[in-house]
Amino acid sequence: MTTLARVKQAAAVLDGVARRTPxxxxxxxxxxxGRRVFVKAECLQHTGSFKLRGAWxxxxxxxxxxxxRGVIAFSSGNHAQGVAYAARAAGIPSxxxxxxxxxxxxxxxxRALGAEVxxxxxxxxxxxxxxxxxxxxxxxxxxxxxxxxDVVAGQGTVGxxxxxxxxxxxxxxxxxxxxxxxxxxxxxxxxxxxxxALRVRPVEPAGFDDVARSLRSGKIERNAALTGSICDAxxxxxxxxxxxxxxxxxxxxxxxxxxxxxxRAVGLAFQRLKIVVEPGGAVALAAALFQGDQLQGDTVICxxxxxxxxxxxxxxxxxxxxx
Amino acid sequence: MTTLARVKQAAAVLDGVARRTPxxxxxxxxxxxGRRVFVKAECLQHTGSFKLRGAWxxxxxxxxxxxxRGVIAFSSGNHAQGVAYAARAAGIPSxxxxxxxxxxxxxxxxRALGAEVxxxxxxxxxxxxxxxxxxxxxxxxxxxxxxxxDVVAGQGTVGxxxxxxxxxxxxxxxxxxxxxxxxxxxxxxxxxxxxxALRVRPVEPAGFDDVARSLRSGKIERNAALTGSICDAxxxxxxxxxxxxxxxxxxxxxxxxxxxxxxRAVGLAFQRLKIVVEPGGAVALAAALFQGDQLQGDTVICxxxxxxxxxxxxxxxxxxxxx
Numbered sequence: 001m002t003t004l005a006r007v008k009q010a011a012a013v014l015d016g017v018a019r020r021t022p023x024x025x026x027x028x029x030x031x032x033x034g035r036r037v038f039v040k041a042e043c044l045q046h047t048g049s050f051k052l053r054g055a056w057x058x059x060x061x062x063x064x065x066x067x068x069r070g071v072i073a074f075s076s077g078n079h080a081q082g083v084a085y086a087a088r089a090a091g092i093p094s095x096x097x098x099x100x101x102x103x104x105x106x107x108x109x110x111r112a113l114g115a116e117v118x119x120x121x122x123x124x125x126x127x128x129x130x131x132x133x134x135x136x137x138x139x140x141x142x143x144x145x146x147x148x149x150d151v152v153a154g155q156g157t158v159g160x161x162x163x164x165x166x167x168x169x170x171x172x173x174x175x176x177x178x179x180x181x182x183x184x185x186x187x188x189x190x191x192x193x194x195x196x197a198l199r200v201r202p203v204e205p206a207g208f209d210d211v212a213r214s215l216r217s218g219k220i221e222r223n224a225a226l227t228g229s230i231c232d233a234x235x236x237x238x239x240x241x242x243x244x245x246x247x248x249x250x251x252x253x254x255x256x257x258x259x260x261x262x263x264r265a266v267g268l269a270f271q272r273l274k275i276v277v278e279p280g281g282a283v284a285l286a287a288a289l290f291q292g293d294q295l296q297g298d299t300v301i302c303x304x305x306x307x308x309x310x311x312x313x314x315x316x317x318x319x320x321x322x323x
Numbered sequence: 324m325t326t327l328a329r330v331k332q333a334a335a336v337l338d339g340v341a342r343r344t345p346x347x348x349x350x351x352x353x354x355x356x357g358r359r360v361f362v363k364a365e366c367l368q369h370t371g372s373f374k375l376r377g378a379w380x381x382x383x384x385x386x387x388x389x390x391x392r393g394v395i396a397f398s399s400g401n402h403a404q405g406v407a408y409a410a411r412a413a414g415i416p417s418x419x420x421x422x423x424x425x426x427x428x429x430x431x432x433x434r435a436l437g438a439e440v441x442x443x444x445x446x447x448x449x450x451x452x453x454x455x456x457x458x459x460x461x462x463x464x465x466x467x468x469x470x471x472x473d474v475v476a477g478q479g480t481v482g483x484x485x486x487x488x489x490x491x492x493x494x495x496x497x498x499x500x501x502x503x504x505x506x507x508x509x510x511x512x513x514x515x516x517x518x519x520a521l522r523v524r525p526v527e528p529a530g531f532d533d534v535a536r537s538l539r540s541g542k543i544e545r546n547a548a549l550t551g552s553i554c555d556a557x558x559x560x561x562x563x564x565x566x567x568x569x570x571x572x573x574x575x576x577x578x579x580x581x582x583x584x585x586x587r588a589v590g591l592a593f594q595r596l597k598i599v600v601e602p603g604g605a606v607a608l609a610a611a612l613f614q615g616d617q618l619q620g621d622t623v624i625c626x627x628x629x630x631x632x633x634x635x636x637x638x639x640x641x642x643x644x645x646x
Contacts, residue, residue, distance in 0.1 A: 022345060022367060027408075028435065043597045044345060044364075085350075112351065270637070274366045274630030276597040307597030311641035314593070318634035 001245060002149045007156035007191050010057040014157055017089070018053050019045050021158075023165045023301075026272040034292050036299040038169070039269070039285060040162055043277050043307035047113070049233075050158055050185055050305050051082030051145070057154030058143050059086050067092055069139040074127055076102035077233055078306055079145040084115035095134055097127050103310065146184030147240030155185040159192020159200070162301060166198060173197040175252065175295050177284035177302040180204050180211050181234035187243030189303065190250035198301070201252040203284045205231040205259060211239050211247065212254025220244050230259050230313065233280030233306045255294055257286040265289060266317035269304060279313065281306030324568060325472045330479035330514050333380040337480055340412070341376050342368050344481075346488045346624075349595040357615050359622040361492070362592070362608060363485055366600050366630035370436070372556075373481050373508055373628050374405030374468070380477030381466050382409050390415055392462040397450055399425035400556055401629055402468040407438035418457055420450050426633065469507030470563030478508040482515020482523070485624060489521060496520040498575065498618050500607035500625040503527050503534050504557035510566030512626065513573035521624070524575040526607045528554040528582060534562050534570065535577025543567050553582045553636065556603030556629045578617055584609040589640035592627060602636065604629030 021044045029037045042050045059071060070093035073083040080096045087094035096110050100119035111117050118134065120127050134140060144151065162176060176193060178186040180202035190200040202211045208229055213221040222238045229235055239247065257265075262279040265286035269277045277285070284302035288295070309317075344367045352360045365373045382394060393416035396406040403419045410417035419433050423442035434440050441457065443450050457463060467474065485499060499516060501509040503525030513523040525534045531552055536544040545561045552558055562570065580588075585602040588609035592600045600608070607625035611618070632640075 019345065019347075022342065024342075024367065026369075028432075031435075041367075044347060046349075048597055109351075112354075267634075270599050270634075274371055274599040276593050276599065311590075311593075311644050315638050315641060318638060321634050 002152045002156070002191060002242070004191050004194050006149070006153040007160060007188065010153040011157045011160050013057055013060050014053055014154065017056060018157065020161060021045055023162070024273045024275070028272045029268065029289065033289050033300065035295070035297070037288050038299070038301045039273060040158060040301065040303045041273065041275050042158060042303055042305035043275055043281060047078065047081040047085045048307035049078035049082065049281070050155055051078045052085055053157050054151030054154035054184060055079065055082040055143055056086040058148055058150040059090050061150045062141055066141050069141070070094060071143050072097070072131060072135055072140040073143045073145070074131060075145060076106055078308055080106070080110045080115070081113055083143050084110050084113035088114035095140060097131050105310065106308070146182035147242050149242055152184050152188045152243050152246065154188070156188030156192040158185065158303060159189035162189065163193045163196045163198065166196065166301065171299050174297055174299040174301050176200045177203050177255065177287050177300065179234050179281050179284045179303060179305060180254070181236040183211060183239040183243030183247050185303070186251065187246035190246060194250060199252045200250060202247065202254045203287045204234060204254060204256055205229040205262065205280070205283060206256045208235050209254060209256045212256060214239055214244065215248060215251060215254055218248065231262055231280035231283055233278055234283060255287040255291060257283050257291065261286040261290050263317045264320045266309070266314070267320040270318065271321055275304065276307045276309065276314070277304045278306040278309035325475045325479070325514060325565070327514050327517050329472070329476040330483060330511065333376070333476040334480045334483050336380055336383050337376055337477065340379060341480065343484060344368055346485070347596045347598070351595045352591065352612065355612050356623065358618070358620070360611050361622070361624045362596060363481060363624065363626045364596065364598050365481060365626055365628035366598055366604060370401065370404040370408045371630035372401040372405065372604070373478055374401045375408055376480050377474030377477035377507060378402065378405040378466055379409040381471055381473040382413055384473045385464055389464050392464070393417060394466050395420070395454055395458055395463040396466045396468070397454060398468060399429055401631055403429070403433045403438070404436055406466050407433050407436035411437035418463060420454050428633065429631070469505035470565050472565055475507050475511045475566050475569065477511070479511030479515040481508065481626060482512035485512065486516045486519045486521065489519065489624065494622050497620055497622040497624050499523045500526050500578065500610050500623065502557050502604050502607045502626060502628060503577070504559040506534060506562040506566030506570050508626070509574065510569035513569060517573060522575045523573060525570065525577045526610045527557060527577060527579055528552040528585065528603070528606060529579045531558050532577060532579045535579060537562055537567065538571060538574060538577055541571065554585055554603035554606055556601055557606060578610045578614055580606050580609040580614065584613050586640045587643045588612060589632070589637070590643040593641065594644055598627065599630045599632065599637070600627045601629040601632035
C-alpha cells in the first residue's frame, strides 16, 4: 500500500517541477458557507490539474530502460495532458489513446504537448486491444490514471501542501473535501494529511456516488450509469483497487452534489477567487458552500482542480451568478 | 521620492497579509508569443487586485491617532475594495465615495467588505466637495489610489516578488510589462526590480497612452478622452506627480494595445492559465502575446491583475477563443 513516506518521496521529486498551488479564500465565500473556506487552487497546476503530479512521479519511478522506450495512457481529459507534459519534460515519447469524438481542443492540446495521439472509434474498436498492441510493439509502459501506487503518491503531494499551509494558518482540525473519481487524488490527499487532525472526505456528483457507497459498505461498489453529468472529470465506473483501501482506512463519509450546485460553484470561483475550474473539479467547493449542515467546525478546506472547461460550459456557469 | 528601501519596508509590513501571488506560464502562450512568457497573477490577490497592497501599507503608515479616525477614498473599482478590506483588517472605519451609477455589484462588494459607501450624482454633485466635507467632519485620512508615496511603495512589492521569482528561474534580463493607469503599480514595480537587470515598461490601452507619451516628452501629458475603452481600470487622465518621476527614471518605452487584443488576452488567460482577469488588467499580457516585435530577448514577464470583471464582459472575451 502507498505510504506517507512514499508521498514525501514524491514531493522531493516534484519539487521545482509541479507548481506549489496557492490556498485561496474570500470573505464572500465564507459568508455563503457560514464558516471559513480555503480552496487549494490546483487548477493553476501545469496543464490545469493535479494529474501532472501523479504522472510525473510515476514516470520518474520507471526503470531507466523502460522509461526510455516511452509511456502510453488512455484518456480524453486531464490525465492525457498530465502524461504528455511529464513525458516531454522527461524527454521520452508518449502515446495517448483517445476516442475520435473527444473535443477537438483536447486532442489538439494533447498533441501540442508533444504526445502522439491515437484515435479510435468507440463504437467499433477496442481501445484496450489497440493499447496492448502498441505497447507490445514499442515496449511502452502504461500509466494508469489512478490505479497505480506511484500516481496515488504523486497526487498525495497535494495533501502534504494542504497540511503545511493549514499549519501555517493555525488550522488544527477541519474537513478537507476532495473531488473524487477513481480515488487517486482522494486517497493520496488522505495520506498526505495523515500526520494532522485534518479529515479527508470524497465529494462526488449526485448519481455517481460509488465511493460514498463503497465507504459505507466497506467494499468497492459500482455506478449504475457511466454518463449523464456535466462533471465528466470525476465520473468513473468504480474506485481503483489501489486507492480504495487507503480511502476506507482514512476518509470520512462521502458527500454528493447536484450538477446545478457544481455549476454555481464554478461561477462563484470565477467571481470570488478569480480562478477557472471545470464542473467536476468544483464539486468539493460546491459541498463546502452549499452543504454546510454536513460539515463540522468553523473551517473547511477543499480542492478545486481541472481548469479544462470549454467556453460554452463556462458561460453556462456565469449564468448562475446574480447581478 | 519613494525608494527601494521603502518598498522593502512595505514588503515586511505586507508579509502574511498580502498573498504572494504565483508566476504562471503555459507552453501554449510561449508558442503564441514566440518566447517564454511568465505571468504574475496578481488577480489572485485578496480583493482581486494589487490595490490591496498599497492601501494596506498606506493605512499602516498613518500616525495612530489619524488612523483610528478612519480613511476615505474615491473609487468605483479595485481601489475601493482594497481600501475597504485593509481598513476592516485594521479595525478602522472606511468611507468610499462612489458614483451612484457604478455597477451595483461593485457597490455591494465594497459594502460587504465593511465600508460605508457614499453615493453621489456625477451630473449634479461635486465628489471632491462631498469628500472634503466628510473628511473635515470626521477627521478621515484620504487614501489616494496612486499619487501617494506609500501606495507606490506597497505596489512595489509586486516587483520585489517578480525579482525574487525571476532569480529563482535563472532569468537575468527581460522586459517586465505592467498595466498602467496613474503609474502607482508601474512606478512601484520599477523600484521593486531596481536591483536586477529587468526592465519595466508600461502598457496602456490604445488612445489612452498618456504615460507612453509622457515618457517620450519627459513631462506629464494628458489623455484627450476620459472614456471609450473597455479597459476602465487603467484609464486615468494623467500619471501621478509622485509615480511619474520614478517611471521617467527607470522605465523603458511604453506600449499600447487595442481593446480587441486586451479581450483576446482575457480569453487566453482563461484558457491557458485558468485565471480571471479584467480587460484593463490584461493589457500587459496582450502586449506580451501580440506585440513581440517590440520586445527583446527570449523571455517576457507581465503582470495580470484586476479580476473584477462582470459575467457579460467575460463572456465576450470567451467569444474570442477558437474551438
